[in-house]
Amino acid sequence: MPLTKEELQKSEFYQRLKEQDRAKYLSELEQNRVLNDTVVITEDDNKIISSDAQPLRNEAGFFLAVEDPYEDNTNLKDPDQLIKLESKTTTYVYDPYWSLIIDRDFKEL
Amino acid sequence: MRVQTDLIQEDYKQLKKESKEVLGLDGFLYPPFGATQDYVEFHIFDMSGNFKERSKSENYTLEDGKIVLNIGQDFRDLGYNRGNYRVRYFFIRPNAGSGDEIVLTKTVDGNVGQIHSGNPELTGVPMGEFHVDDEGNAFVGLEPPLEGESLSLDIKEWKYQINAISSDRKEISLIPQIIDNVKYKDNFRNLVDDKTLYYSTKQDIPQDEIAEAYQNAIQNFQNPQEAIAQIIADNSGGEVSFTGPDSTRIEFNSRVESDDGFDEKMRQGKVVVKNAYITEYLTQPDIKENSSYNIEDPIPELYIEIVKSPDTRVVDFQLKTKEGGTFNPNINGVQFYWEFGCGHKEEATTNSNASHEYDVDGNYTPSVYVFTPNFSDEISELRTPTGRVVDILDTSLAVNQTSDDTSTEEIDSVFNGKIIRWDGSTLSPQGIPQSIPGQQSTTESRWYVQDGYRRWIGSSYNLNLLRNLKGLLAEDDVSLYSILINQIPVGPIIGGGTFTNTTPPSLDETLTADSPGIVGTLGFYGQDDEGGNQGESDDDVDDDPPQDDNDDDSGPFTVTIVNSPIIANETAGSMVAFYGDNYTSTTDSDQIQKPFDAAQIVSFKGKAMGATGINPFMGFFDDPDFTQPSFTPQPDAEDLVDIFLNSSRTFFVKVETGF
Numbered sequence: 001m002p003l004t005k006e007e008l009q010k011s012e013f014y015q016r017l018k019e020q021d022r023a024k025y026l027s028e029l030e031q032n033r034v035l036n037d038t039v040v041i042t043e044d045d046n047k048i049i050s051s052d053a054q055p056l057r058n059e060a061g062f063f064l065a066v067e068d069p070y071e072d073n074t075n076l077k078d079p080d081q082l083i084k085l086e087s088k089t090t091t092y093v094y095d096p097y098w099s100l101i102i103d104r105d106f107k108e109l
Numbered sequence: 110m111r112v113q114t115d116l117i118q119e120d121y122k123q124l125k126k127e128s129k130e131v132l133g134l135d136g137f138l139y140p141p142f143g144a145t146q147d148y149v150e151f152h153i154f155d156m157s158g159n160f161k162e163r164s165k166s167e168n169y170t171l172e173d174g175k176i177v178l179n180i181g182q183d184f185r186d187l188g189y190n191r192g193n194y195r196v197r198y199f200f201i202r203p204n205a206g207s208g209d210e211i212v213l214t215k216t217v218d219g220n221v222g223q224i225h226s227g228n229p230e231l232t233g234v235p236m237g238e239f240h241v242d243d244e245g246n247a248f249v250g251l252e253p254p255l256e257g258e259s260l261s262l263d264i265k266e267w268k269y270q271i272n273a274i275s276s277d278r279k280e281i282s283l284i285p286q287i288i289d290n291v292k293y294k295d296n297f298r299n300l301v302d303d304k305t306l307y308y309s310t311k312q313d314i315p316q317d318e319i320a321e322a323y324q325n326a327i328q329n330f331q332n333p334q335e336a337i338a339q340i341i342a343d344n345s346g347g348e349v350s351f352t353g354p355d356s357t358r359i360e361f362n363s364r365v366e367s368d369d370g371f372d373e374k375m376r377q378g379k380v381v382v383k384n385a386y387i388t389e390y391l392t393q394p395d396i397k398e399n400s401s402y403n404i405e406d407p408i409p410e411l412y413i414e415i416v417k418s419p420d421t422r423v424v425d426f427q428l429k430t431k432e433g434g435t436f437n438p439n440i441n442g443v444q445f446y447w448e449f450g451c452g453h454k455e456e457a458t459t460n461s462n463a464s465h466e467y468d469v470d471g472n473y474t475p476s477v478y479v480f481t482p483n484f485s486d487e488i489s490e491l492r493t494p495t496g497r498v499v500d501i502l503d504t505s506l507a508v509n510q511t512s513d514d515t516s517t518e519e520i521d522s523v524f525n526g527k528i529i530r531w532d533g534s535t536l537s538p539q540g541i542p543q544s545i546p547g548q549q550s551t552t553e554s555r556w557y558v559q560d561g562y563r564r565w566i567g568s569s570y571n572l573n574l575l576r577n578l579k580g581l582l583a584e585d586d587v588s589l590y591s592i593l594i595n596q597i598p599v600g601p602i603i604g605g606g607t608f609t610n611t612t613p614p615s616l617d618e619t620l621t622a623d624s625p626g627i628v629g630t631l632g633f634y635g636q637d638d639e640g641g642n643q644g645e646s647d648d649d650v651d652d653d654p655p656q657d658d659n660d661d662d663s664g665p666f667t668v669t670i671v672n673s674p675i676i677a678n679e680t681a682g683s684m685v686a687f688y689g690d691n692y693t694s695t696t697d698s699d700q701i702q703k704p705f706d707a708a709q710i711v712s713f714k715g716k717a718m719g720a721t722g723i724n725p726f727m728g729f730f731d732d733p734d735f736t737q738p739s740f741t742p743q744p745d746a747e748d749l750v751d752i753f754l755n756s757s758r759t760f761f762v763k764v765e766t767g768f
Binding site for chain 1: 193
């Protein structure tokens with residue numbers, strides 16, 4: 001017999017199943033973070049995410065965006081979930097070299 | 110993460126700077142990314158690279174010089190909660206147009222594209238009231254229009270249209286829409302304009318003045334932005350100056366404190382000072398003055414010298430000046446038209462000589478017309494090579510005579526190399542001989558006989574010089590009576606230039622009938638109107654010496670030369686000197702004088718005081734008002750003039766002021 005969302009939320013079975021999935025999800029996340037050396041163990045044995053942690057990636061190198069297990073459609077905001085780009089970037093020389101090297105004349109228009 | 114570039118690898122290597130930098134710290138990219146108009150856009154692709162969606166990111170932050178992206182949240186905001194994707198981020202600063210802004214335009218008095226409503230920050234025009242119906246049509250006013258009212262508005266994006274795309278999709282052509290708005294057009298124009306205008310503010314502009322201008326513009330249906338811009342322009346700008354003679358630093362001479370001056374965006378740019386090296390404009394005519402141009406002189410007094418070929422009727426004609434020189438300008442501007450008196454003529458020519466063979470013997474009156482650009486004259490005076498004036502040309506003589514006029518041989522004379530003088534006798538039939546044509550001789554007159562011609566020695570100075578050079582003593586002078594003197598043809602005068610050969614012939618030159626200055630034989634003084642050429646030797650005249658002792662020699666006289674007076678804006682001072690003397694200037698003395706014992710040639714000269722070329726020397730005049738020139742033409746400055754004088758005379762020098 002199908003359940004409404006409200007009935008489902010009240011279902012003990014569903015809640016237990018959901019908690020198991022969340023625990024598994026968090027466990028996998030923790031394993032990935034351990035593999036990425038982003039987890040730091042404090043003196044009181046708490047595990048926190050290093051502030052200078054590198055973005056979380058899988059074995060293939062793809063960035064992993066992790067949803068907050070407690071809030072739908074919200075991504076985690078931990079440091080390893082953020083991509084930090086240096087404002088410094090490659091720059092180029094301009095005149096007179098710019099026009100000497102690159103053909104900047106219009107060809108067709 | 111790899112920074113994407115459109116440069117090919119080779120160009121990238123050449124143009125890339127060694128170190129990375131923050132874009133926009135100064136220069137045209139200023140400020141760095143993060144300004145209010147900047148935004149981040151990301152494109153989502155599937156793992157095969159197919160484009161799926163794009164969106165502006167709302168989840169980035171700027172921290173400690175870094176741009177922090179929350180890629181996962183960007184995806185989830187678009188509903189991507191599971192799966193593998195590729196993503197590309199763009200950091201964008203709009204240059205012109207806006208993808209999110211729209212304006213409502215209308216037609217006013219036939220002018221389409223007038224802004225009715227839109228973001229005032231973009232348009233510079235206050236928003237107007239409008240109504241949008243259920244179908245998305247916009248109208249003027251807050252209520253739907255009544256039936257028959259035409260208050261519709263066009264909805265246009267604040268963008269520029271892509272007019273064309275090149276086939277390689279690397280080049281596009283943009284055109285503006287029909288939106289009649291200054292800021293819209295300026296933004297479009299600035300896409301390719303690399304200049305930034307900055308006006309220094311000379312003085313603070315009262316805000317009430319701006320407000321008043323704004324209100325006036327609204328009331329007069331004018332663009333208030335333009336009115337405000339005019340006020341700003343009127344109170345802006347000013348002089349700039351370099352901070353030193355060799356400095357490249359400039360500063361504004363007047364700028365209020367509220368004017369921040371150049372901003373970071375202008376750094377590394379160029380300041381162009383227009384017309385910095387222009388101090389004035391001169392109008393340069395496209396013609397050049399001909400420095401060699403001279404005002405044409407009138408045709409001088411000329412005569413025709415006739416030379417008859419022996420035993421023929423051929424006569425050669427040569428146009429000569431009264432000084433005996435050949436007149437031959439030999440330019441196209443001067444033409445001669447010969448008429449030989451027999452009915453024959455010669456076509457106009459630039460030659461001042463002609464030759465003609467007469468058909469029959471007879472008396473003819475040849476003539477020549479001289480045409481110059483500004484003058485013309487008919488010359489009909491005929492002279493023989495010895496200078497004798499003839500009224501007509503008798504061609505029969507040309508056939509029968511062996512004329513001595515055409516002789517080029519010197520005359521063998523027993524008086525050659527000697528100085529002769531007149532004995533002073535005027536016992537009839539004798540008279541007073543002439544020194545030169547028109548000039549009576551005295552017993553003090555002396556001639557030097559050279560190749561059979563008697564050359565009058567014009568001054569005592571020249572006489573003494575000649576005696577010294579030739580070793581001729583005064584007691585050796587040969588005294589002759591008038592008739593004998595008249596039988597000796599007159600040659601050129603011996604002046605100062607004879608010794609320096611500036612006025613040839615010299616004393617060592619062979620004189621012939623063709624030599625310059627040959628006059629020929631003369632009659633007694635006063636025997637004819639002209640005073641010469643009518644006293645040629647008379648076969649009936651007794652060659653015996655006359656016994657009369659009359660002496661018509663002139664007495665002593667004084668020559669006065671008055672210096673040019675110094676009169677402001679009229680005349681300037683002069684310097685004058687007699688031959689052999691030093692100059693005397695106006696400031697030294699207003700005049701110089703010199704006594705002479707008897708008639709003779711007097712030589713003197715003059716010039717302007719001061720530097721050469723400033724005050725022009727005008728010459729000598731007979732009157733203090735400078736109306737009667739003493740010489741025609743006048744001598745140049747410092748040129749010695751020779752004039753025969755037998756009585757006192759005064760010359761007035763004129764120097765015009767050059768200022």
